[in-house]
Amino acid sequence: MAIAGFLRDAEASSSRAAIALPVRMRDVVYEIAGKRLIDGLSLSLRARSRCVVMGPNGSGKSLTLRILQGLLQPTSGTITWSDGAPGHAERRARRSAIVMQRPVLLRRSVAANLEHALAVYGERRSERRGRVEALLAMAELEHLAARPARVLSGGEQQRLSVVRALAAEPALLLLDEPTASLDPRATAMIEALIDRAHRQGVGIALVTHDIGQARRTADEVVFLSHGRVAEAAPARAFFAGPRSEAAAAYLDGRLFY
Amino acid sequence: MQDFGGAFVEAFSRVLAADADLVEIVVLSLRVSLAAVGIACLIGLPLGAALAVARFPGRGVVLVLVNALMGLPPVVVGLAVYLLLSNAGPMGVLQLLYTPAAMIVAQCVLVTPIVVALSRQIIESLHQEYDEQLRSMGLSRLQAVPTLLWEARFGLLTVILAGFGRAIAEVGAVIIVGGNINHVTRVMTTTIALETSKGNLGLALGLGMILLVLAIGVNAAVMVLRGADRTAHA
Amino acid sequence: MKRRPFPARLGRALAAGLVALVAIANPSRAADDRFIIVQSTTSTQNSGLFDHILPIFTAKTGIEVRVVAVGTGQAIKNAENGDGDVLLVHAKPAEEKFVEEGHGVARTDVMYNDFVIVGPQDDPAGIDGTSDAVAALRAIAEAKAPFASRADDSGTHKKELALWREAGVDPTAASGSWYRETGSGMGATLNVAVGMGAYVLTDRATWISFANKGDYSIAVEGDDRLFNQYGIILVDPERHPNVRAEDARTFVDWMLSPEGQAAIAGYEIDGLQLFFPNAPAPVVKG
Numbered sequence: 003m004a005i006a007g008f009l010r011d012a013e014a015s016s017s018r019a020a021i022a023l024p025v026r027m028r029d030v031v032y033e034i035a036g037k038r039l040i041d042g043l044s045l046s047l048r049a050r051s052r053c054v055v056m057g058p059n060g061s062g063k064s065l066t067l068r069i070l071q072g073l074l075q076p077t078s079g080t081i082t083w084s085d086g087a088p089g090h091a092e093r094r095a096r097r098s099a100i101v102m103q104r105p106v107l108l109r110r111s112v113a114a115n116l117e118h119a120l121a122v123y124g125e126r127r128s129e130r131r132g133r134v135e136a137l138l139a140m141a142e143l144e145h146l147a148a149r150p151a152r153v154l155s156g157g158e159q160q161r162l163s164v165v166r167a168l169a170a171e172p173a174l175l176l177l178d179e180p181t182a183s184l185d186p187r188a189t190a191m192i193e194a195l196i197d198r199a200h201r202q203g204v205g206i207a208l209v210t211h212d213i214g215q216a217r218r219t220a221d222e223v224v225f226l227s228h229g230r231v232a233e234a235a236p237a238r239a240f241f242a243g244p245r246s247e248a249a250a251a252y253l254d255g256r257l258f259y
Numbered sequence: 260m261q262d263f264g265g266a267f268v269e270a271f272s273r274v275l276a277a278d279a280d281l282v283e284i285v286v287l288s289l290r291v292s293l294a295a296v297g298i299a300c301l302i303g304l305p306l307g308a309a310l311a312v313a314r315f316p317g318r319g320v321v322l323v324l325v326n327a328l329m330g331l332p333p334v335v336v337g338l339a340v341y342l343l344l345s346n347a348g349p350m351g352v353l354q355l356l357y358t359p360a361a362m363i364v365a366q367c368v369l370v371t372p373i374v375v376a377l378s379r380q381i382i383e384s385l386h387q388e389y390d391e392q393l394r395s396m397g398l399s400r401l402q403a404v405p406t407l408l409w410e411a412r413f414g415l416l417t418v419i420l421a422g423f424g425r426a427i428a429e430v431g432a433v434i435i436v437g438g439n440i441n442h443v444t445r446v447m448t449t450t451i452a453l454e455t456s457k458g459n460l461g462l463a464l465g466l467g468m469i470l471l472v473l474a475i476g477v478n479a480a481v482m483v484l485r486g487a488d489r490t491a492h493a
Numbered sequence: 494m495k496r497r498p499f500p501a502r503l504g505r506a507l508a509a510g511l512v513a514l515v516a517i518a519n520p521s522r523a524a525d526d527r528f529i530i531v532q533s534t535t536s537t538q539n540s541g542l543f544d545h546i547l548p549i550f551t552a553k554t555g556i557e558v559r560v561v562a563v564g565t566g567q568a569i570k571n572a573e574n575g576d577g578d579v580l581l582v583h584a585k586p587a588e589e590k591f592v593e594e595g596h597g598v599a600r601t602d603v604m605y606n607d608f609v610i611v612g613p614q615d616d617p618a619g620i621d622g623t624s625d626a627v628a629a630l631r632a633i634a635e636a637k638a639p640f641a642s643r644a645d646d647s648g649t650h651k652k653e654l655a656l657w658r659e660a661g662v663d664p665t666a667a668s669g670s671w672y673r674e675t676g677s678g679m680g681a682t683l684n685v686a687v688g689m690g691a692y693v694l695t696d697r698a699t700w701i702s703f704a705n706k707g708d709y710s711i712a713v714e715g716d717d718r719l720f721n722q723y724g725i726i727l728v729d730p731e732r733h734p735n736v737r738a739e740d741a742r743t744f745v746d747w748m749l750s751p752e753g754q755a756a757i758a759g760y761e762i763d764g765l766q767l768f769f770p771n772a773p774a775p776v777v778k779g
Contacts, residue, residue, distance in 0.1 A: 068391075071395050072394075072395075073391060073394055073395055099395070099396075100395045102391070102392070106389055106391070106392040108406070108410055109410050109412075109413075110409075118406065119396060122396050122397065122398060122406075123396070123397075170396070345571075345574045345575070345576050346574055346575030346576050346733060346735045347573075347574035347575055347576070348574070351575070351735070354735070356576055357530055357559060357561060357576070438530075438559070438560075438561035439561070439562065440530075440559040440560060440561060441543075441544075441559075441560070443559050453538075453539070455680065455681065455684065456539055456677075456678050456679070456680025456681050456684070457539050457680050457702065457703065457704060458680060458683060458684065458703040458704035458705030459704045459705070460684075460704075460705050
């Protein structure tokens with residue numbers, strides 16, 4: 003409950019030490035049509051930590067996020083959520099929320115998109131207005147509240163998409179290349195928003211190809227290759243010199259197979 | 260045979276004179292068809308949406324069946340509803356035969372398959388766009404139905420208009436179950452059929468034009484409502 | 494549990510919508526709404542007879558009469574299903590069979606008019622002005638002149654078939670060539686006949702009130718065999734318990750009473766009387 007209430011008692015949350023393990027994936031395999039796309043992947047994400055997931059196209063980054071979100075069922079392997087806060091386990095939807103590269107917003111106003119999400123997440127009617135305002139403020143979208151969501155700029159749409167995910171009060175925010183199609187200024191605003199969420203106690207798992215973004219964001223880096231974890235390391239160590247050949251090649255822009 | 264212009268003048272002079280009988284007939288037509296379409300939508304839209312998102316064995320058969328039912332001949336529906344509602348039929352005790360309620364039932368049977376089949380198609384393509392997002396929010400496929408229905412609202416308006424068009428224009432079913440009783444179950448189409456059989460072709464044609472004007476009015480009103488909102492949501 | 498609010502809300506909305514629609518569709522009628530249903534023929538309806546006489550009856554008794562006008566065959570069938578309180582048609586043998594089978598209380602003559610054969614001005618069968626209906630049909634068959642038949646098991650159709658039998662011609666053998674079976678009501682069949690230049694048998698009342706005559710006129714009339722008798726039958730309330738017996742009996746009695754008979758005789762178009770009352774002596778209410 004402490005995590006779930008992050009927007010209201012953000013100070014209290016952020017002062018708490020990040021020790022709990024939100025999730026551990028162990029020997030996860032995902033096959034489709036006989037093709038093994040995730041091949042025995044094991045990975046731990048810590049609460050309130052910022053983990054950047056990198057790797058070449060086809061290495062299984064997006065699949066990993068989707069499996070974590072429960073959008074895909076792994077063929078085998080286990081995913082264990084260990085709850086940092088009591089009572090968290092019964093609220094499966096709140097463990098994580100996901101932001102896609104291309105946001106799918108409803109054909110409604112900006113505020114109504116958040117209203118809808120809050121209704122889905124079971125927020126009481128009387129609470130919704132206040133929460134919508136807080137989320138709009140967080141995304142710096144107050145002035146666009148009544149605007150149809152689908153006419154916003156790409157950056158504005160993605161900010162809305164991020165706070166819509168945060169409406170779930172997740173322990174872990176999953177982001178799948180959220181800035182891949184945005185300009186530098188819009189990218190900076192998304193990064194600031196991610197940073198704000200993190201400071202309020204939300205764990206981050208960010209898939210990105212943007213090495214600069216990875217350096218700015220990561221506490222730790224997980225590098226995937228061929229559906230497996232090639233390397234998992236603290237960010238500073240990783241960027242100082244990756245131990246795996248695959249990651250080193252990737253950072254140098256070399257081809258590696 | 261009278262010319263078109265003469266027919267038009269005759270029909271509209273009756274409208275302008277607020278011919279009480281004609282007004283009654285127009286009002287009953289609208290009441291019956293709007294109620295039938297309303298009920299058909301209450302049944303058909305959620306059903307169509309559920310069919311769009313649900314996956315179950317035999318789904319293909321159901322889809323073929325629903326699509327085929329769109330082409331039900333009104334006379335057959337009229338006959339079936341008559342046999343149901345007749346005093347000799349299983350639902351005779353309701354005493355609905357030769358009442359507007361019977362006409363609503365018949366039109367509802369005609370319109371519901373249209374609403375189900377077309378809304379199924381619209382929602383299914385919309386669902387592909389929204390599926391991952393809505394599931395990531397923890398909504399099951401069926402729980403997503405209300406959201407999808409609202410998101411599809413612009414397309415569904417056209418579905419509703421298609422259903423209304425079928426209802427307001429059909430004569431074969433309502434004349435059997437309504438009986439075309441003056442002041443009770445006489446609507447635009449049955450009046451047109453009656454006037455035609457009396458040889459009053461000009462008047463029949465004029466009434467047909469009024470029907471057309473009504474249909475245009477309803478469509479235009481819906482399009483104006485829809486246009487204002489739709490452009491906003493791109 | 495706070496979750497899953499959507500389906501519950503949808504269900505509530507559906508229920509509310511349904512209630513509202515039922516309310517729109519069925520505005521409450523006056524409690525003293527008395528009515529009967531008369532199964533009758535297109536000829537009586539299309540000629541305007543009912544529009545003339547029913548208001549008189551309703552004003553006197555407060556009973557509304559709802560007329561379902563279909564072919565005689567369908568009218569009898571509907572009444573057999575109990576979907577009518579009174580039957581007013583013109584096919585005596587079928588009416589008597591209806592009563593024999595226990596669907597009707599009794600059959601009484603109520604009025605008559607006559608059938609006529611109408612045809613185009615160029616008169617391909619050369620029958621204009623004759624009064625022998627059977628000979629005229631024979632001439633039509635020999636000339637293979639187009640003839641439009643109701644072919645819908647109506648009273649008029651039954652009469653037509655009887656005349657063909659008497660003429661010794663089986664026109665259905667020529668169905669699709671000069672003998673055209675429309676399967677429609679009197680008015681629709683007249684429209685078809687005028688459109689294709691075919692002769693057609695029609696009751697005089699429908700013909701007089703028919704507005705799309707084109708160049709057509711009466712070719713054959715005045716044959717005793719063209720007599721067209723209408724009968725009235727109270728649907729048996731013992732066989733069909735839904736019959737509004739009392740009000741229906743009031744209507745039948747009124748139609749047969751001097752007042753009702755006078756109302757029938759009083760209906761004219763362009764000074765022509767369309768129906769001739771011929772009920773037997775006033776019946777005693779029983």
